Amino acid sequence: MAEKLYMIALSPTMEKGTIIKWNKKENDSFTEGDVLCEVETDKTTMDYEATDEGTILKILVPEGGKAAVGEPIAIFGEPGEDISDLLEDTIKEEPTNESVVVKEEINDNSLKDATASKTLENGNLDRIKISPLARKIALMKNIDISKIKGTGPGGRIIKRDVENYEPVQSVKDIKKDYTPIQVETSDEDVVIPLSDKRRIIGERLSQSKYTAPHFYLTVSVDMSNLLENRKMLKKKYNLSLNAFIIKIVANTLKKHRRINATLNNDSIIEFGRVDIALAVAQEDGLITPIVRNADKKGILQIDDELKILIDKAKNNKLDPEEYTNATFTISNLGSFGIDEFTAIINPPGSAILAVGMIKETPVVENGEIVIKPIIKMTLSSDHRVIDGALAAAFMKDLKDTFENPILAIL
Amino acid sequence: MSIITMREALRQAMDEEMARDKNVILMGEEVAQYNGAYKVSQGLYDKYGEKRVIDTPITENGFAGVGIGAAMAGLRPIVEFMTFNFALQAFDQIVNNAAKMRYMSGGQFKVPIVFRGPNGPAEFLSSQHSQATQTFFAHVPGLKVVAPGTPYDAKGLLKAAIRDDNPVIFLESELMYSWEGEVPEEEYIIDIGKADVKKEGSDITIISYSKPLRYVMESAEILEKEGINVEVVDLRSIRPLDEETILNSVKKTNRCVIVDESWPFVSVASHVGWLISYKAFDYLDAPVELVTSEDVPMPYNHKLELAAQPSVDKIIKAVKKVMYI
Numbered sequence: 032m033a034e035k036l037y038m039i040a041l042s043p044t045m046e047k048g049t050i051i052k053w054n055k056k057e058n059d060s061f062t063e064g065d066v067l068c069e070v071e072t073d074k075t076t077m078d079y080e081a082t083d084e085g086t087i088l089k090i091l092v093p094e095g096g097k098a099a100v101g102e103p104i105a106i107f108g109e110p111g112e113d114i115s116d117l118l119e120d121t122i123k124e125e126p127t128n129e130s131v132v133v134k135e136e137i138n139d140n141s142l143k144d145a146t147a148s149k150t151l152e153n154g155n156l157d158r159i160k161i162s163p164l165a166r167k168i169a170l171m172k173n174i175d176i177s178k179i180k181g182t183g184p185g186g187r188i189i190k191r192d193v194e195n196y197e198p199v200q201s202v203k204d205i206k207k208d209y210t211p212i213q214v215e216t217s218d219e220d221v222v223i224p225l226s227d228k229r230r231i232i233g234e235r236l237s238q239s240k241y242t243a244p245h246f247y248l249t250v251s252v253d254m255s256n257l258l259e260n261r262k263m264l265k266k267k268y269n270l271s272l273n274a275f276i277i278k279i280v281a282n283t284l285k286k287h288r289r290i291n292a293t294l295n296n297d298s299i300i301e302f303g304r305v306d307i308a309l310a311v312a313q314e315d316g317l318i319t320p321i322v323r324n325a326d327k328k329g330i331l332q333i334d335d336e337l338k339i340l341i342d343k344a345k346n347n348k349l350d351p352e353e354y355t356n357a358t359f360t361i362s363n364l365g366s367f368g369i370d371e372f373t374a375i376i377n378p379p380g381s382a383i384l385a386v387g388m389i390k391e392t393p394v395v396e397n398g399e400i401v402i403k404p405i406i407k408m409t410l411s412s413d414h415r416v417i418d419g420a421l422a423a424a425f426m427k428d429l430k431d432t433f434e435n436p437i438l439a440i441l
Numbered sequence: 442m443s444i445i446t447m448r449e450a451l452r453q454a455m456d457e458e459m460a461r462d463k464n465v466i467l468m469g470e471e472v473a474q475y476n477g478a479y480k481v482s483q484g485l486y487d488k489y490g491e492k493r494v495i496d497t498p499i500t501e502n503g504f505a506g507v508g509i510g511a512a513m514a515g516l517r518p519i520v521e522f523m524t525f526n527f528a529l530q531a532f533d534q535i536v537n538n539a540a541k542m543r544y545m546s547g548g549q550f551k552v553p554i555v556f557r558g559p560n561g562p563a564e565f566l567s568s569q570h571s572q573a574t575q576t577f578f579a580h581v582p583g584l585k586v587v588a589p590g591t592p593y594d595a596k597g598l599l600k601a602a603i604r605d606d607n608p609v610i611f612l613e614s615e616l617m618y619s620w621e622g623e624v625p626e627e628e629y630i631i632d633i634g635k636a637d638v639k640k641e642g643s644d645i646t647i648i649s650y651s652k653p654l655r656y657v658m659e660s661a662e663i664l665e666k667e668g669i670n671v672e673v674v675d676l677r678s679i680r681p682l683d684e685e686t687i688l689n690s691v692k693k694t695n696r697c698v699i700v701d702e703s704w705p706f707v708s709v710a711s712h713v714g715w716l717i718s719y720k721a722f723d724y725l726d727a728p729v730e731l732v733t734s735e736d737v738p739m740p741y742n743h744k745l746e747l748a749a750q751p752s753v754d755k756i757i758k759a760v761k762k763v764m765y766i
Contacts, residue, residue: 162725162726162727163722163723163724163725163726164695164723164724164725164726165726166723167723167724182765183727183765184765189726189727189765190695190726
């Protein structure tokens with residue numbers, strides 16, 4: 032019996048996913064545990080593993096297409112099975128605005144084009160008057176119908192309008208005899224549709240910034256001792272600075288429980304665990320892999336875990352449990368040459384530490400000017416949970432520990 | 442190939458089938474001694490005698506019933522209605538007995554009968570005698586309904602209808618009897634249920650059948666001169682309907698006008714229009730347009746009578762509307 036294969040929730044917050052790649056094509060067979068396709072969720076790309084065995088009879092959502100959780104993405108069963116009833120069903124199931132279920136007969140390849148979904152995603156198209164034929168041709172040619180001028184009755188877009196449509200010619204296309212000035216970059220506007228991830232980042236951070244009253248405290252930390260210690264260890268261990276920072280922050284948080292907390296309706300939860308997220312830049316946004324229970328781990332273990340997490344983050348391979356529900360976040364832009372900055376709190380945490388670069392800085396010490404490796408750290412705090420004095424006490428403790436790392440083991 | 446009238450083509454079909462099978466009989470008002478009200482049965486009475494070519498009284502309900510009984514008993518009657526307007530008298534026999542007997546007897550009875558005669562408006566006959574009745578009959582499961590538009594199709598289809606083991610409504614038209622066309626000497630059969638592309642074209646499909654086919658062909662010729670390349674699909678058979686030919690043509694041209702001389706509401710034309718919207722939706726570049734008779738009883742006044750029916754002018758207007766010209 033052929034069955035529909037449904038999109039499942041691959042992360043706790045996933046509402047819909049984009050199929051990045053089909054690992055199985057139509058007529059490919061699979062067994063339990065095979066990776067059927069790769070799905071981009073709100074944060075990462077996940078493997079969709081088969082929980083059953085069979086043969087892919089029909090792919091309903093092409094690569095690049097989206098499907099909400101619970102929507103069919105393919106039909107599978109025995110080779111050669113009649114799936115016309117199931118196809119009929121999928122036509123009846125109301126597709127969401129974002130998802131495009133390919134509704135053609137099996138032997139009609141015309142709409143299989145993966146680009147088909149893109150045109151429909153580009154907005155609310157159901158108000159555009161267009162003949163069914165013209166709509167189909169536009170889908171096949173991947174033309175954005177909102178840009179076509181209709182010449183049918185009442186401005187209806189018809190076949191000839193789509194066929195005669197030419198995208199606005201760009202300056203680059205004009206062929207002239209003069210030698211153009213060689214400029215590598217294009218002068219055209221580039222329109223990049225929001226990825227799910229970009230959208231979620233936007234939503235979450237706006238919500239954080241709008242709802243949590245942020246305040247900021249900056250301290251200058253003398254890193255001489257810590258760098259000395261790191262240098263000393265370097266003969267044996269090549270440890271990242273981030274591992275040290277996470278460890279020291281974790282230990283300090285353990286002493287300042289209110290900084291490691293969250294607002295939960297009419298109560299404040301001071302977390303028992305210290306799960307520290309580190310913001311990692313990716314091409315299409317950032318993600319925050321988490322070192323769990325960092326207070327209970329040594330720097331070596333933290334460093335090892337970080338290497339794995341950062342590698343996975345950069346390849347979009349993080350599992351949801353590896354990036355959700357941190358109690359505190361660190362954002363380090365030191366490697367970009369940033370002196371200091373303020374970061375937006377990453378919920379459910381109530382504070383985030385923004386770390387700048389280590390900079391040789393003249394410092395007055397005992398009436399003399401000395402050069403010290405100074406780093407500026409800025410804590411953004413949610414004033415609903417954390418008061419200024421509490422945050423200041425935490426920062427003082429943090430500064431002391433960074434300047435005298437031995438305090439971390441007291 | 443000889444050129445003969447449709448009247449002659451129909452006569453040949455009956456003659457050949459009566460010669461082939463002694464169970465084939467012809468009955469109706471004035472079919473025998475008078476040689477047919479429209480001379481379709483000319484000479485058959487002399488040739489086959491009074492037992493096989495039978496004059497009936499003016500009792501449509503009665504002789505239709507006799508014909509159905511004869512068919513159930515093993516004969517293959519051709520029942521001629523002087524016009525299908527009079528077949529409404531026999532509607533109960535046709536709908537309740539002819540159409541359903543095979544079904545209701547669990548297949549124990551076959552009803553191999555042909556009801557034939559002129560259908561649709563002719564001239565100066567007013568509203569009771571100028572009705573295109575195809576939609577009435579096409580509505581009923583159990584009946585086959587055919588309506589040829591040329592002598593060639595008429596002969597081939599009538600022979601198929603006589604050999605069919607089910608009741609067939611065979612619709613002619615008074616004005617078509619004198620239309621001429623090529624008909625081969627050798628025997629041929631046209632299967633019921635097959636439409637015919639009367640003219641290939643690429644810009645628009647006009648679907649029609651029976652008498653209006655002539656206006657459609659004239660319109661296509663005029664439109665051709667204006668650069669519009671028309672494809673003409675002649676249904677020939679209304680039930681069963683050749684969906685494949687209809688859909689293939691519309692998928693090719695993306696536009697469609699249906700010309701039907703019956704009334705527009707719940708008609709053969711409206712059914713075909715729905716069919717296209719349902720099965721060829723993604724191929725349409727414009728809504729399907731219908732050209733039918735006006736939704737009124739037929740006027741007696743000749744100008745109004747003509748104005749109430751499909752015409753070349755109306756067809757061309759509809760085509761231009763669908764072509765967005």
